Amino acid sequence: MKRALSRMSGILLATSMLCSAAVTAAQAETVKITFLGVGDVYQFDGGKTRGGLARMNAVAKAEKAANPNTIYVFDGDMLSPSLLSGLDKGQNMIDLTNMVPFDLAVPGNHEFDFGTENFIAKLKDSKYPWAAINITHADGSPIEGLGGVMWKEIEGVKVALIPVAQDTSPEVATTDDWKFESTVETAVTAAKQARDEGADLVVGVVQAPHSYDQLMLASKAFDVILSGDDHDVVIQYNGITAYVDTSIDANYMIPVDITVNVSEKDGKRRVSWEPNFRFIDTANVTPDPETEAKVKQFQEELGKELDVVIGKTETALDSRRNMVRTQETAMGDLIADAMVKASGADFAIINGGGIRGDKEYAAGTELTRRDILSELPFGNKTVVAEMTGKQILEGLENGVSMIEDGAGRFPQVSEGLKIEVDSKAAPGSRIVSASFNGEPIDPAKTYKVATNDYMLGGGDGYTAFTGSNVIVDGNNGKLMANDVMVYVREMGAVSPKVDGRIVVK
Template identity: 30%
Template sequence: MNAKRYVGKGILALLALLMLVPATFAADGKLTLLSLNDIHGRIYSEKDAGGLAKAATVVEKLRATDPGNVFFVQVGDIDEGPLFFYFHGKAEMTGLNAMKADVGTLGNHEFDLGKEAFFEATGYAEFPIVVSNLRFKDGTPAPFPEYVIKTAANGMKVAFFGLVTPALAYTTKGSDDFRAGQDLPAEAERMVNILSSKEKPDVIVLLSHCGIEADRLIAKNTAGIHAIVGGHSHTLMEEGEFVEGPNGWVTLIGQAGSYARHLGVMELALKDGAVSKDSSWRVEALDANVPENESVASLLEPFRKELAERLSTPLANQPKDMDSRKDFIRSSETNLGNFIADAFRWKSGAQVAVMNGGGIRGDQLYPAGTVSYATITNMMPFGNTLCMGKISGKELLQLMETSGSALIGEKDEYDANMRTPTGGFLQVSGIRVVFDTKKQPLLIDNNAITRKEGERVVKLEVLQEDGSWAPVDPAKEYTIATTDWTSGGGDKYTVLKNNGSFISLEQFILESTAEYIRFLGEMKAEVDGRITILR
């Protein structure tokens, strides 16, 4: 009798478990997913490494190993930089179309140049672009399919859906007309339920431009996703992560770095409808050992030539290396950040100028030599314009607390959903500031609501007309120059957005910086102690 009750309870428990896990997955089989993420306009090989022509060689080779069972996907942030600025995505999409991409999703940088350029760029794609958490401001869905179904040669039915970062509105200038769903596990679960009931696929793949931490969160909280192919955080994963979710469901996660330097390769093996231990993830380095696909290279060459002609005009001498390395410009004072902020202050005549570190690109030491339009277009590729306004000393303190929130302290539990994005760290001119990262950071959520005031600014001084420095006066008014992105509330700078005094100076920051270079006769700046960080 006890045994019967035990068996009966066991059967009921098993039935309950099966009800919680999508019941549409039964097929055994193998698939290969090839991926590129975060290309950021780097479609050409640099120093015989990276680029779409090399990626095309590997994609073609791997497709031939198992025809019809290999899918090539792109995971957002295709666009950025001079190519995007001048060709609005046509160059990047020409390469991906030639590679016969099967499906893609959106990244935040596709929105950099505004709505018109965004739709122009995505319109060049000859493959479906899926995203399920993107809506217009009024709540209506964006005009992209939430998912697409592909059938492999082995008969397996594969569903692809996409998610874009919830921080879209605060990380990208041109996304004002759109809103991204904030609750990623809920968005993912909604899609699994739709796919399971409507399409009954054998495999569900999430293309996630949300970052590795978000991908882990989704996998831990959602049953039914077999694979997450990721992007946004530029994480180079030599091996995949098998993440256990509800009821023992296992999801395999992989991400292939950035800048088309590596191709992601996920070998997905299913047993009884679940990811088996035979599944794997690796990256293929697109290095000097990989030849370029001549057909793809020839299609992309006209864009390279035209861009070179547009950008080759020299401006002046650059006597020292200029530092745009991501790990530095988003967390410390750099000479390039100082130069650009100085250019803003010079052009506008403002007392103070600030530039978000995430708006200064290249992720490199720009070598000493001759600086040209090509150089500064790489440095500032987003088409931002210069703005000027008036703020109180109290608002200036709030501004710098917002910047200080982007800094990650030694024992700091940084949560991007409650802090300023790291790209929101400000390079400055006309002020000196001391941050203490051991103190409380400003906590501000993705709806720009302050959850806790910051205490990291321990000293803030403003440059005076006579060259001396004076402590900021909370009651005094100061003039300030910055970009339309920052003054419009980007990177959670609602203190400026709510100010209401900012006007456009109707000049691209690229041109303001070029004018400053010509005025000085060289591009030169030092790290001079404007920003001090106590750790």
């Protein structure tokens, strides 16, 4: 009898355990959410083998089809700079991204290259929402149409998207009187608040340099960070936050699959998750046919105007990003010399970040209008101002103050100007010597300097140039690209070469 009771008790206990397990299983849920971020998309038609809007849209469509729980975001920089955007102020990008809309888009600094009015116009033309929690009018009032934190509930999982723009935008773009609060501080504060308000997943959608990204990672406030700005691919997971820096021109796309496990124990909701990073080389992606048709239409329209040979280069030219932002280049020399020829200035100083072709030209290459406009897509004007040697030296110190970061403020200069730089010295004390036509730059002397209207207004940190005696302003200056095209056409053949104008030690 006791043995029978013991067996019965065992059966009842096993049954009870099975029922308990069944209840737990019923309460536990697994949800797969895919996060796909892109940013820094400039060339609508991409490169020869990868990137571009047709491949980007194809990947987004495929991800959404494979998992309806896909959140597709943009983390800054599409309206500029590009060849076609120089003509239509970025409308081509809006038209193409509208074909596969984002769930959320954050403005990058290049969204403001044509001013805030143009950005607002493009925002209204978009079939997807733009948002940034750290941008307001000067008086703190919100920007009409620019949203804030976005909440999404996916199969019971509450997701908070924290959209944050780069706080250095006023230094490098035309943001008028708009106010940009701290990227990192604003993002972390909002992330913690979203967690307090019940978010299961907190996702940062940001345009920020690596240094900012690492600070946000260290805060432990985010589950996922999708970041743009640095033009490279970075994948990182520290056990707390999954982080992706999203490449350039959609060359590579990194979907992040988050498997979320939701359970309840003792009346308390528990959420755990783990990431899976997938690497997509878009060289292996078949372009979306509908988008490709629109891309070809844009290409045909451009070709009629731009594929006109204006001359050739007898020497190799290099406009790669890592070159024009760190050292003298033949391309920088060519552009600066053309500006001096057009303006009659003593010398020219331009920012390497304004040279955007990111390519090499072999000696003997025929140069077209397209080439020059690809290199100078911003529509900047050649301006001329009288500056003291003190202003020039301070401007040059600013130009070399962030060599290690590959900042766009690095100078490219015309013939006759020679600069020696100690890159290991503290910022502000890096110019070892600076001379013009063999004579040291005299802080008290006045020089006639050609630059671009962006730098003359203090862009890229060239605040030393503001307050100069302006001889030719942006309203009267000619397009830099036009000055270069005229120069090449008149010369017929150009032969610029690195000749020691800038020596970096």
